Amino acid sequence: MADKYVDVVISKEGQEGSLPIREGTLGPSAVDIQQLYTTHELLAFDPGFRSTASCNSAITFVDGAAGILLYRGYPIEELAESAGYTEVAYLLMFGELPSETELHEFEEAIYYHSLLHEQVLSFYQGFRRDAHPMAIMVGVVGALSAFYHDHMDIQDPAQRVAAATRLVAKMPSIAGASYTYSIGRRHRYPKRGLDYSANFLQMMFGVPNEDYEVDPILAQAMEKILILHADHEQNASTSTVRLAASSGANPFACISAGIASLWGPAHGGANEAVLAMLEEIGTPENIPKAIARAKDKHHPFRLMGFGHRVYKNFDPRAKVIQRTAKNVLDHLGIDDPLLEIAVRLEEIALEDEYFVERKLYPNVDYYSGILLKAMGLPTNMFTAVFALARTSGWVSHWLELHNDPNHGIDRPRQLYVGSPLRHYPSGK
Numbered sequence: 001m002a003d004k005y006v007d008v009v010i011s012k013e014g015q016e017g018s019l020p021i022r023e024g025t026l027g028p029s030a031v032d033i034q035q036l037y038t039t040h041e042l043l044a045f046d047p048g049f050r051s052t053a054s055c056n057s058a059i060t061f062v063d064g065a066a067g068i069l070l071y072r073g074y075p076i077e078e079l080a081e082s083a084g085y086t087e088v089a090y091l092l093m094f095g096e097l098p099s100e101t102e103l104h105e106f107e108e109a110i111y112y113h114s115l116l117h118e119q120v121l122s123f124y125q126g127f128r129r130d131a132h133p134m135a136i137m138v139g140v141v142g143a144l145s146a147f148y149h150d151h152m153d154i155q156d157p158a159q160r161v162a163a164a165t166r167l168v169a170k171m172p173s174i175a176g177a178s179y180t181y182s183i184g185r186r187h188r189y190p191k192r193g194l195d196y197s198a199n200f201l202q203m204m205f206g207v208p209n210e211d212y213e214v215d216p217i218l219a220q221a222m223e224k225i226l227i228l229h230a231d232h233e234q235n236a237s238t239s240t241v242r243l244a245a246s247s248g249a250n251p252f253a254c255i256s257a258g259i260a261s262l263w264g265p266a267h268g269g270a271n272e273a274v275l276a277m278l279e280e281i282g283t284p285e286n287i288p289k290a291i292a293r294a295k296d297k298h299h300p301f302r303l304m305g306f307g308h309r310v311y312k313n314f315d316p317r318a319k320v321i322q323r324t325a326k327n328v329l330d331h332l333g334i335d336d337p338l339l340e341i342a343v344r345l346e347e348i349a350l351e352d353e354y355f356v357e358r359k360l361y362p363n364v365d366y367y368s369g370i371l372l373k374a375m376g377l378p379t380n381m382f383t384a385v386f387a388l389a390r391t392s393g394w395v396s397h398w399l400e401l402h403n404d405p406n407h408g409i410d411r412p413r414q415l416y417v418g419s420p421l422r423h424y425p426s427g428k
Contacts, residue, residue: 004020004021004023004029017039017040019031019032019033019035019036020032022053025058025061026061026063026070027061027063030053037413043413043415045415049239049412054234054239054242054410055234055242055401055404055407056404057233057234057397057400058072058095058400059071059072059092059231059233059393059396059397059400060072060092060231060232060233060393061073061233062232062233062310064308064310064313065313066313067313067314067315067316068316069232069316069317071088071091071092071230071231072091072092072095072096074091074097075316076227076228076316076317076320077316077319077320079091079227080224080227080228080317080320081320083097083227084195084196084223085195085196085197085223085226085227085230085389085392086103086106086107086110086195086196087103088226088227088230088392089106089168089230089392090102090103090106092230092231092392092393092396093161093164093165093168093392093395093396093399106165107195107196109165109169110165110168110169110196111169111190111192112169113165113166113169113170114169114170114172114173114190114199115173115189115190116170116173116174116177116187117147119147120140120143120144120147121177121187123139123140123143124136124140124177124178124181124187127139127181129181129182129184130182131182132263132380133175133178133179133182133380133381133383133384134259134260134262134263134383134384134387136174136178136181137174137175137178137256137259137384137387138256138259138260138263139256140174140178141167141171141174141252141255141256141259142252142253142256143252144166144167144170144252145250145251145252145253148163148166148252150162152250152251154248154250154251154402157403160251160398160399160402161399163250163251163252163395164251164395164396164398164399167251167252167255167391167394167395168391168392168395171387171388171391172190172196172199172200172203172388173187173189173190173203175200175381175384175385175387175388176188176200176203176204177203178381178384179204179378179381179384180203180204185207185208186208187203187208188202188203188206188208188212189203190203194214195219195223196223196226197219197220197222197223197226198214198216198219198222200222200388201214201215201218201219201222202214204377204381205376215331217327217328217331218328218375221324221327221328221371221375222375224320224321224324225321225324225368225371225372225385225389226385226388226389227389228317228320228321228364228368228389229317229364229385229386229389229390230389230390230392230393231390231392231393231396231397232310232390232393233310235267236261236262236264236266236267237258237259237261237262237267237268237390237394238258238390238393238394238397239261240257240258240260240261241254241255241257241258241394241397241398242397242398242401242410243257243410244257244258245397245398245401245402246401246407246408246409246410247409247410248409251395251398254394254398255391255394255395255398258387258390258394259387262383262386262387262390263383268383268386268387269382269383270304270305270363270365271305271365271366271368271369271372271382271386272369272379272380272382272383273304273305273365274304274305274342274365274366274369274370275338275369275370275373275379276304277290277302277303277304277305278338278341278342278345278370279338280301281341281345282341283337283341284340284341284344284345287341287344287345287348288348290303290345291303291345291348291349291352295354303345303349303360304365304366305362305363305365305366305367306349306355306360306361306362306363306366307358307359307360307361307363308361308363313359313361314361314362315361315362315363315364317363317364318361318362318363318364318366318367321364321366321367321368321371322362322366322367324367324371325339325367325368325370325371325374326339328371328374328375329370329374332374334374336370336373336374338370338373339370342366342367342370346362346366368382369382372385
């Protein structure tokens with residue numbers, strides 16, 4: 001129960017009352033408006049839910065003003081530096097870091113469930129070769145509900161955990177197969193002894209009839225990419241998963257809905273847009289012209305990868321991904337002109353009063369596209385990698401929602417602005 005209240009006066013009716021204030025562990029408090037309609041016959045108007053806490057959640061905390069991102073209380077920088085992706089997935093799903101035994105059992109379960117049913121692989125033949133990997137992933141993940149009826153009882157906590165683990169396990173195979181199908185190469189199976197990221201890379205780039213040695217530097221970089229993108233509070237795709245889950249939809253349908261939401265260019269496709277922008281700029285000499293165009297509100301050109309809907313300071317993930325990108329490029333001996341443009345553009349923009357005043361700092365997408373490109377991934381796989389990473393976050397929110405006995409079906413309201421009551425013309 002809340003022990004603080006905010007007094008409200010409804011001037012239209014002269015009514016007075018109190019609304020409880022809910023306190024979180026970190027971050028701003030929330031005014032509980034659940035009784036606003038039943039008591040005062042009013043709705044709260046908040047387009048895009050940008051000032052609305054849609055749920056209680058103990059998974060991820062973001063402080064955009066301070067540039068802080070915590071997974072279950074742990075700073076993202078520490079996890080990216082010291083943890084593995086499966087360890088982070090376990091943390092997100094179950095709330096605590098695993099013991100050595102728990103991690104081993106979890107990784108064994110992931111390996112055991114990482115294979116795709118051969119009939120699922122046959123689905124790929126129904127897609128055009130040039131289909132976007134996200135289109136394939138939306139369809140294939142949704143289709144898994146036709147195969148795993150043994151883990152579909154969402155009222156059973158054990159089955160919920162099994163379904164969530166199965167989704168985390170299969171996503172590298174699903175994403176990898178969407179790429180190999182597009183280039184006409186047979187899908188490679190997961191290989192025992194490789195960690196999560198290394199297995200994904202060998203399924204992406206390995207030739208079926210040859211051994212493939214995964215570069216440990218690239219595998220480590222992929223681990224960081226996956227950790228940095230594993231969760232990010234109540235974003236569009238996570239909210240989509242929770243909304244679908246509230247109806248009682250099966251877990252595969254919920255995650256498929258999340259993938260579809262992530263596919264939007266305003267959400268998961270930003271790193272592709274950054275690469276396109278850098279290619280459009282062309283050379284460091286063109287940067288001043290690009291910045292001038294970006295400042296012109298009448299010009300369609302925009303600096304992609306700067307600023308964030310939540311972060312009003314440096315995105316903590318951007319610092320990690322920048323260092324990782326430089327390490328990988330140095331390791332591979334790649335002299336990427338796009339990186340030169342990106343570094344110089346960042347330097348100039350961060351010294352420009354226009355960007356400083358508006359707190360337009362580089363975000364995680366600014367360098368992730370360069371990194372993924374250097375690792376050999378085509379641009380249409382960038383969002384697929386994002387979906388692969390975010391699956392652990394999605395299933396964690398799915399589990400959390402079903403562990404909340406008070407959460408019913410989500411049903412947002414609206415402010416109706418259409419025609420008032422009218423009647424169909426008689427005699428027509």
